[in-house]
Amino acid sequence: VLTQSPATLSLSPGERATLSCRASQSVSTYLAWYQQKPGQAPRLLIYDTSNRGTGIPARFSGSGSGTDFTLSISSLEPEDFGVYYCQQRNNWPLTFGGGTKVEIK
Amino acid sequence: EVQLLESGGGLVQPGESLRLSCTASGFTFNNFAMTWVRQAPGQGLEWVSTISDSGGGGSTYYADSVKGRFTISRDNSKNTLYLQMNSLRAEDTAIYYCAKRGGYHDEWGQGTLVTVSS
Numbered sequence: 001v002l003t004q005s006p007a008t009l010s011l012s013p014g015e016r017a018t019l020s021c022r023a024s025q026s027v028s029t030y031l032a033w034y035q036q037k038p039g040q041a042p043r044l045l046i047y048d049t050s051n052r053g054t055g056i057p058a059r060f061s062g063s064g065s066g067t068d069f070t071l072s073i074s075s076l077e078p079e080d081f082g083v084y085y086c087q088q089r090n091n092w093p094l095t096f097g098g099g100t101k102v103e104i105k
Numbered sequence: 106e107v108q109l110l111e112s113g114g115g116l117v118q119p120g121e122s123l124r125l126s127c128t129a130s131g132f133t134f135n136n137f138a139m140t141w142v143r144q145a146p147g148q149g150l151e152w153v154s155t156i157s158d159s160g161g162g163g164s165t166y167y168a169d170s171v172k173g174r175f176t177i178s179r180d181n182s183k184n185t186l187y188l189q190m191n192s193l194r195a196e197d198t199a200i201y202y203c204a205k206r207g208g209y210h211d212e213w214g215q216g217t218l219v220t221v222s223s
Contacts, residue, residue: 032209034150041202041213042142042150053211085150089208093168094140094152 002086002097010105017073019100021086026066030090033062033071036099037082045084046071076102107131107212109203114217121193121221127186127203127214135159135181138207141188143199144216151199154188155207166207171197193221 001024011017021031029049034042044053046062049069059074073080081104086097113125127139138161141153154177157164165177176189186203198221204210 030208034210036150041215042210043213044209044211047209047211087150087152087209092166094155094208096150096152099149 002088002095004084004086004097004100006100007098008101008103010103011076012105013076013078015076017071017076017080017102019071019073019084019102021064021069021071021097023067023069023088027088027090029065030088031062031064031069032087032089033060034085034087035080035082036085042085073102078104107205109205109212109214111201111203111214111217114201114219116220116222117193118223119194119221122189122191123193123219125188125190125201125203125217125219127188129184129186129203129205132205132212134179134184137205139177139179139186140204140207140210141177141186142202142204142210142213143197143219144202145196145199148199153201156186157207190219193219195221197221 003022005020033046036042050062061072063070083099083101085099108130110128138157140155143153155166156177174192178187200216202216203214205212
């Protein structure tokens with residue numbers, strides 16, 4: 001089970017965002033992060049803890065290992081608001097966290 | 106440019122069947138595992154099923170919630186991924202996305218809506 005916190009993060013553009021994902025058992029470093037905006041498919045941001053997906057800006061970074069992981073957005077841009085999901089690929093079944101909504105304060 | 110185009114969704118009654126398709130372009134389809142992920146209305150993402158690439162022998166994996174009812178398959182000659190869904194239930198109502206790769210998913214289609222209701 002992947003547990004994301006907080007459920008909602010209210011921030012202003014330019015602020016730093018820190019999102020957490022905690023696994024009920026170790027997933028090694030096999031954790032990914034996705035961003036989803038209303039009416040759109042998810043987009044891969046980070047894979048295997050800290051590798052940015054194709055075309056993902058450097059303001060997105062990931063860290064962690066084992067059971068505790070963090071997605072950081074160094075300075076929020078208006079287009080960064082949406083729902084963020086973590087996902088593990090360490091073992092079957094693949095699982096997603098419940099999501100963190102990043103909204104404009 | 107990678108494109109994944111899902112089709113086949115619609116409104117069905119409980120107990121009925123539906124087959125979803127996902128046509129891929131812009132990459133060498135048979136070299137990649139493929140996955141179905143669904144999202145119920147207003148809810149989060151749920152992994153449904155994955156099929157390995159040709160090198161993986163076409164191995165298949167399923168979420169417990171769909172095991173025995175859904176079947177994932179692929180036709181590499183047509184660059185198409187399928188999801189055969191039988192014995193559909195109300196709780197299967199969701200947008201179904203196909204996604205490239207098996208572990209993490211770097212490309213996604215726009216999804217097709219499946220509604221199961223009497």
